[in-house]
Amino acid sequence: MTATKPYHHGELRPALVAAANAIIRESGIEKLSMRRLADQVGVSRTAPYHHFKDKNALLCAIAEMGFEEQNQMTREILDDPEDNNNEAVFARWVRAYIRFAHENPETYDLMFGREIWKGGTPTPSLQAISKTSFRLWVDLVAKMQQRGVLPGSHSALRTAQASWAALHGMARLLIDGIYVQREDLEEIAETVVDLLTRTTPDSH
Amino acid sequence: MTATKPYHHGELRPALVAAANAIIRESGIEKLSMRRLADQVGVSRTAPYHHFKDKNALLCAIAEMGFEEQNQMTREILDDPEDNNNEAVFARWVRAYIRFAHENPETYDLMFGREIWKGGTPTPSLQAISKTSFRLWVDLVAKMQQRGVLPGSHSALRTAQASWAALHGMARLLIDGIYVQREDLEEIAETVVDLLTRTTPDSH
DNA sequence: AATTGAAACTTGACGCTGTCAAGTTTGGTC
DNA sequence: GACCAAACTTGACAGCGTCAAGTTTCAATT
Structure with a gap:
C-alpha cells in the first residue's frame, strides 16, 4: 500500500x-x-x-445524480411488465416519490429548491435531465388518464403539472416539517391520491 | 431639519x-x-x-409580517358577508394565495422555506402565527366540505393538509420557475381547483 | 531517453459574511 | 446632578467563495 x-x-x-x-x-x-x-x-x-467551475456546478452535479436515481425509479414503475393492476400503479409511484424525498431530503432540496433554480444557475445538463424527468411524469399521467385512473378533463400536461405540484408540496411539507407530523405523512399521501384519482361521475 | x-x-x-x-x-x-x-x-x-438577537430573528420577524398579511387576506374571504356563491369562494382563495406568492416571492420563501424551518430556528411567535394561519385554512376547508365543494371523504385536517400541499407546490412551481411557464400558472391553478373540487358521485 | 505541454494540485490573498467583546454616547429617573 | 440602562460604535475572529501565480506530476512527442 x-x-x-x-x-x-x-x-x-x-x-x-x-x-x-x-x-x-x-x-x-x-x-x-x-x-x-x-x-x-x-x-x-x-x-x-x-x-x-463553481460551487454551483458541484451542487448541480449532485442534483443530477438525484434525478438519475429518480428517473430510474420512475422507469421501473412505468415499464413494469406485470402491471395488471390499473389502480395501484399511480399510488405506488406517489409512495415511491415521497419515500425518495424522505430518504434523500437534502438531495431533493438541491433538485428542486431555490439554491440552484433561483439563486444559482442550473447547468445545461441538469436542465436537460430535469426536463427528461418531468417528461416521464407526463407520460405516466397520460397512461393513467387513458386508464381512467386520473381524470381526462384537462390535458396530460396540465394534469401532470397540477398533480406534480401536489406531490412536490407534500415532499416540502415532509422535509421542512411545517404543518405536519411526520407520522401523518403517509395518511396525507393517501388523501392526496384519493383526491386526485376520484374519476368523474361520467365513468360509464 | x-x-x-x-x-x-x-x-x-x-x-x-x-x-x-x-x-x-x-x-x-x-x-x-x-x-x-x-x-x-x-x-x-x-x-x-x-x-x-440574530439574523435568524430578523428573518423570522419578516416572515411573521407575511403571515399577518396572509391571515388578514384569508379572514376577509372567510368572513365575507355577501358570500352567497358557494363555488367561487374556494377558487377565489386559491387565486389570492397564488397571487400573494407571486407578488411576495421572497417573503413567501421565508414563511415556508428551508432557511427558517430547517436551517434556522423559528421564533416562538412565528410558530404561533403560522399555526394560526393553518388553522384558518382548516376552518375554510371544513366550510367548503359542508357545502359539498370539497369532498368529505377525509377529515377536514387531512383534506386541509393535502390541499394545502397542492397549493404550496404550485407556489413553489411559480417561484422557482421549474416545470412551468409563468403564463401557464393561472391555468394550472384552475386545473388544481378542478381536481380538488370534483365532488364525489354520492352527492345526493 | 529527453523534452515539452497540459493537467492536477498548492499557497497566498482579497473581500465578504455573522457575531462576540469591550468601549462610548445618550436619555430618563431618582 | 448622579447614575443606570439602553442604544450605538469600533475592533477582532473565524469562516466563506474564488482568483492569481506558482509547483508537481503524468503522458505524449521527438
Missing part, C-alpha cells in the same frame, strides 16, 4: 461528489463548503475548482 | 425591517446581510443586534 499520499489524487472528482453527498446527508446543505469538502477529501482548498 | 445625525436612531427596529424588506424584494434573500442592512439604514454593523 502506498503510504505517502501522491500529489495527484487520481480520483478526485468522484471522491468529491461522494464526500459532498456524505456531508449534506449528515449535516445539511448549509454545512457544505468547498473548503470543508476539500479538507475532508484531503486536498487543498482550491483543488476542487479543477473539477468543478 | 436636524442635519447632524443623532447617536440614537430612535426608530431603528422598524427602519431595519423596512430596509430588509426592500432589499429582499429587490435583490433576493441571499443578498440580505446584516452588514449591508446596517449600512443601508446608516448605522454601524452591529447596531441591529440590539434589536434582533
